[in-house]
Amino acid sequence: MSGRAVLRCWAALMGLLALTTGLAFVPLGAAQLGVSLVIAVTKALLVLLLFMELKGSSGLVRVFAAAGFFWLLIMVGLTSADYMHRSDHRTAIDQIR
Amino acid sequence: MTDDVLTFQYATSDQQREAVTLGMWAFLATEVLFFGALIAAYFNYRIWFGAEFIAAAHMTKVAFGTVNTAVLLTSSACMAMAVNTYQAGRTRAPVLWLTGTALLGLAFIAIKSVEYYLEYQEHLVPAIDFDVGRYGGVAEIFFLFYFCATGLHALHLLIGISLVTWLAIRIGRGRIDRNGSTTRIIGLYWHFVDIVWIFLFPLIYLAGRSG
Numbered sequence: 001m002s003g004r005a006v007l008r009c010w011a012a013l014m015g016l017l018a019l020t021t022g023l024a025f026v027p028l029g030a031a032q033l034g035v036s037l038v039i040a041v042t043k044a045l046l047v048l049l050l051f052m053e054l055k056g057s058s059g060l061v062r063v064f065a066a067a068g069f070f071w072l073l074i075m076v077g078l079t080s081a082d083y084m085h086r087s088d089h090r091t092a093i094d095q096i097r
Numbered sequence: 098m099t100d101d102v103l104t105f106q107y108a109t110s111d112q113q114r115e116a117v118t119l120g121m122w123a124f125l126a127t128e129v130l131f132f133g134a135l136i137a138a139y140f141n142y143r144i145w146f147g148a149e150f151i152a153a154a155h156m157t158k159v160a161f162g163t164v165n166t167a168v169l170l171t172s173s174a175c176m177a178m179a180v181n182t183y184q185a186g187r188t189r190a191p192v193l194w195l196t197g198t199a200l201l202g203l204a205f206i207a208i209k210s211v212e213y214y215l216e217y218q219e220h221l222v223p224a225i226d227f228d229v230g231r232y233g234g235v236a237e238i239f240f241l242f243y244f245c246a247t248g249l250h251a252l253h254l255l256i257g258i259s260l261v262t263w264l265a266i267r268i269g270r271g272r273i274d275r276n277g278s279t280t281r282i283i284g285l286y287w288h289f290v291d292i293v294w295i296f297l298f299p300l301i302y303l304a305g306r307s308g
Contacts (some may be wrong), residue, residue: 003181006279010174013169021163023197024303032307036299043170043295051177051288061118068126072133083141096234 001050010049018042102274110276117278118285125289128253132293139300142242146235151305153232153239156221160185161212161301164301165205166294172201173291176261188268195265198287202258209251216240246297253290260286270274 002007018041028035049055054065143150156295179194212221220228223241260283267273273280 001181003176003178006177006181009177009205010120010185012168013174017163017170018302019164021159024159024299025307027307033304036303040296040299042290047173047288047292047295051291052285056119058115061115061122064119064122064126064147068122068129068133071126072129072136075133076137077131079137080140080144083144096238 001053005050009046013043016046032058114278115298117282121285125206125285128289128293130161132246132296134248136296136300139242139246142238143304146238148305149233149235150239153236154304155306156210156219156232156236157243157302158215159302159306160211161208162298166207166298168201168205169291169294172198173288174204175201176245176284176287181281183268183275183280188271192265192269195261195268197261197305199258201262201267202254202261206251206258213244216252241266243301246301249263250297252289253293257283257287257290 001016016039020036023035023039024032048065052065057065101111103113104300107116121215131261175194182190182194216222217226219237221240222231222244223274227237227240245253264273264280264283268280284294
């Protein structure tokens with residue numbers, strides 16, 4: 001990627017950092033986590049596609065890159081779904097409290 | 098020793114380049130899951146403990162975290178410039194950009210160390226000195242996550258700083274083959290460590306700021 005493209009990408013990342021930090025102090029309630037994660041994913045995509053040159057890479061390289069994140073989604077999604085619907089964990093938590 | 102020359106198992110340098118890139122991404126996928134397990138634990142704690150867990154996150158130092166994010170993102174831009182100028186056939190420029198990358202990495206570690214020290218003074222370090230009576234058990238779990246996640250990230254960054262320093266010295270001495278992948282692959286590692294922080298930052302520092 002060209003020097004100008006690096007500069008533009010850096011500026012965008014800085015802008016997104018300012019945005020996410022600013023929005024963290026705005027009372028958004030339950031949407032807070034979602035908003036900060038959407039901005040984090042956008043920043044990560046900028047780094048992945050531009051700095052790590054996935055844009056312009058072969059399909060095979062992109063599939064390898066996506067595989068890790070795909071499995072991560074399964075891991076986080078399924079464990080969260082499990083714990084969200086458990087009712088037998090109260091004793092352990094009360095002990096910690 | 099010069100690396101990156103076409104080794105016997107490859108027919109062309111393009112094939113070697115693709116294989117090396119795929120190998121690096123396969124390694125990075127394992128790293129995604131390595132840090133991902135920690136992130137999954139974070140979400141489970143957040144589901145279990147709710148407001149108490151988020152209140153603990155509120156005790157982290159958001160100014161340190163934000164400055165460090167800016168430092169790390171800038172270091173990634175320097176790394177991209179190093180790869181860019183190196184591929185353009187220059188020698189001095191990539192060495193300078195790599196030096197900048199390593200120095201920003203060290204700045205990150207320095208800021209993080211000050212932050213750790215302040216947290217130690219506030220008795221927020223589980224297993225060493227944590228004031229459970231004052232902060233509660235849920236906060237201890239949060240800070241256990243915090244020190245595991247940021248500590249492992251800092252370890253990765255130290256490895257990255259070592260690799261970048263090594264690379265800068267070798268490029269400066271003209272001992273890296275221009276057609277090879279070494280610079281690009283070390284760049285991928287550096288950017289990956291940056292991505293880990295991009296996700297740790299909102300989960301650790303931004304949770305519950307408005308509350």
